[in-house]
Amino acid sequence: MKIPRPERIARIMWRLAKNPFRLFSLSDIAKSFEVSKTVISDDIEIISNAMKDEGRCNIVIDRGRGGGAYLVPTFDEADKRRFLEGVAEELSKEERFLPGGLIYYSDIVFDPHYTQWLGWALGSMFIDCGAEVVMTSEVKGIPIAIFVAQSLGLPLAVCRFRNRPSDGPAVALHYPSGTGEVRAMYMGTRNLKKGAKVLIIDDFMRGGSTIAGMTMMAREFEATVVGKGVFIVSALPEQKAISGYKALLVLEKDEHGPRVRVL
Amino acid sequence: MKIPRPERIARIMWRLAKNPFRLFSLSDIAKSFEVSKTVISDDIEIISNAMKDEGRCNIVIDRGRGGGAYLVPTFDEADKRRFLEGVAEELSKEERFLPGGLIYYSDIVFDPHYTQWLGWALGSMFIDCGAEVVMTSEVKGIPIAIFVAQSLGLPLAVCRFRNRPSDGPAVALHYPSGTGEVRAMYMGTRNLKKGAKVLIIDDFMRGGSTIAGMTMMAREFEATVVGKGVFIVSALPEQKAISGYKALLVLEKDEHGPRVRVL
CATH class of the missing domain: 1.10.10.10 (Winged helix-like DNA-binding domain superfamily/Winged helix DNA-binding domain)
Structure with missing residues (x-):
């Protein structure tokens, strides 16, 4: 019929x-x-x-x-701005201020109502980058990165800060954090293919050391980083460890405290 | 027009x-x-x-x-079985065997091509449970749990094993692991509402101690656990720390090594 x-x-x-x-x-x-x-x-x-x-x-x-x-x-510019302004307004509420000039946003990145569209918005900025895999680091990067991956029809590879038996063999790498200490990062050798084209996505960037670490990790896999996308970038420090990234929101500070606005 | x-x-x-x-x-x-x-x-x-x-x-x-x-x-039983049998076959490949009778499945849970439908399949088993929030624990539980949350139109609350400044104030809780040691778990007080109805989702369950820990955490928030769903349950040990859970796949062991089949 x-x-x-x-x-x-x-x-x-x-x-x-x-x-x-x-x-x-x-x-x-x-x-x-x-x-x-x-x-x-x-x-x-x-x-x-x-x-x-x-x-x-x-x-x-x-x-x-x-x-x-x-x-x-795709996300029409006006529509995207409207959506992101709603998120920025929510994130700028005083009760979200945390010590150290941080803001609380875990509930947003863990709520698919928001994060599927945040991932969609980030994904729409990279439709032509030719990525074969999305890379992020645990923990709060995962929800946005997986929705970016979904929006681009790609798998996700996750850098971990601890290696667990169930993750299988991994490459361990040390990288300098923003505060000068040296941190370890692990990527499962089965989670990332050698020579892949990688789109790095993270939830929050201050100095950019984590993304710089992920870039080093990509190099260990002879992979090419074809894009870097961030949900929120902190205005300070002005000097970042990486360049050429795209972000949705920026965290600034004025006399009232931290404030988030659309980039 | x-x-x-x-x-x-x-x-x-x-x-x-x-x-x-x-x-x-x-x-x-x-x-x-x-x-x-x-x-x-x-x-x-x-x-x-x-x-x-x-x-x-x-x-x-x-x-x-x-x-x-x-x-x-919803997931028609025959369609679901066909889909899960494909996943089980992939997971049963010998190159996935890991020390300790474990299997490697990180690539599956981090690939939206699989995990969005795994979350959908788990979500379809709980459409009538009345949950107001989905709860999981970091790290590999997050991708499936966020797709369950999406399928049910709910937010996600994540139990963490480390507390970070950007997660805000948290309840810390100690619970016995399967090996007898005592582990700590944290839930942000802003990530889970007091008295909520909770659906617990996790990627892998051996003895059930992590889910038992999450159940204790729910109690700290005066929350009611209205469902428990797991991607893969290990056949051993037979005795679990929790009951009343639903799972998609079971990990068994035969003379050739570990094997995954549809439950």
């Missing part, structure tokens, strides 16, 4: 939405619904137009070979 | 797919597309039927008050 177009569109949309960056072949979809490729091509065109109005994603139509389509994260 | 039905359906499907368990009011949707509530009601009916054929989710239609709809994770 032939399924009517609206129902077919709902089902194709669902598949695209759950699998960003995965190429769906038009022939395969056509086969699964027992219709012609032209019919599916029209369906995809309709979905693509719908998403242009809806925002936050684009449908890329690949007209080569068998033809196919996939969804990529 | 009135948007044609197929395009409207794509846009509604996108919103539902990205926000499980969030109730979308029919009146609000109708207003945003400048059509009548009856038209939107028919759209939702079409989407609901489409998802019945597509699988992995259901659309719940709330006919009370203003009327609304939301998406819940």
Whole structure:
């Protein structure tokens, strides 16, 4: 029995939405619904137009070979600013001030309601970087990084500060922290492929030593760092251990205390 | 200008797919597309039927008050078994054997291609448990737990084994590990609300001491544990520190070494 177009569109949309960056072949979809490729091509065109109005994603139509389509994260600048301003306002509340000029944001990065879109926003800044894997460090980097990875259809490799038996063999590396002490970092040899193109994502950056450490780790795996994205960057110190990063928010300090604003 | 039905359906499907368990009011949707509530009601009916054929989710239609709809994770038993059997087969490969009868699975839990559906499968077992928050412990529990949280539209609270300045004030708790030593666990007082209904999710359970610890932590917050879900449970020891849990996979041992199968 032939399924009517609206129902077919709902089902194709669902598949695209759950699998960003995965190429769906038009022939395969056509086969699964027992219709012609032209019919599916029209369906995809309709979905693509719908998403242009809806925002936050684009449908890329690949007209080569068998033809196919996939969804990529995009975030219209005005929409992104509106969303991030809401997050910045929440983060700037006085009850979030912590000793040392820090702010409390664990609840935000652990709440998918926020963090899936934070990951989406960061991911949308790196759709063309050619990354094959996203790298982050435990613990609070993980939720945002995994949503970045999802938005780009990539796996995640996690630098750990302790090595555990269940993580398997790992490369251990020492790197200087911002305070001058030397810290250890571990990356499972099975978690990161040699020579991979790596997108580094972290939740918070002060001096950039952790990301510098991850860059060193990438080098140990002969990997190339093709992008660096951060949720919140601290305005101080001005001098960072790394360059060429993109961030969503900045943590500044004024006479009232810490304050977060959209970059 | 009135948007044609197929395009409207794509846009509604996108919103539902990205926000499980969030109730979308029919009146609000109708207003945003400048059509009548009856038209939107028919759209939702079409989407609901489409998802019945597509699988992995259901659309719940709330006919009370203003009327609304939301998406819940479901996983047809046959589909779930097929998916989990693929994961179990991958996990049973000999090169994954680790000392101590363990298997390497970090790459699986850190790859959204797998872990979003593992979280979805676990979440679908708890749609009626009434949880208000998902709880897990660092580090490898986080990716699955955050996708469970996403599938249920809930925030995530993370028990940590170290307390850091940026986590804010925390409750520290000591609990006996499986080997008899006493370990410390921390839960940020701002990350978990007093008296909440908690769904505990973890990646791996051997004797159950970590989940028992998380249960003790919940008690410190006067919270009620309404469910316990685990990705992989070890067949040994048979005696666990907790009961009433649900698991997706079991790790057994035969003459060839460790082996993972679907529960």
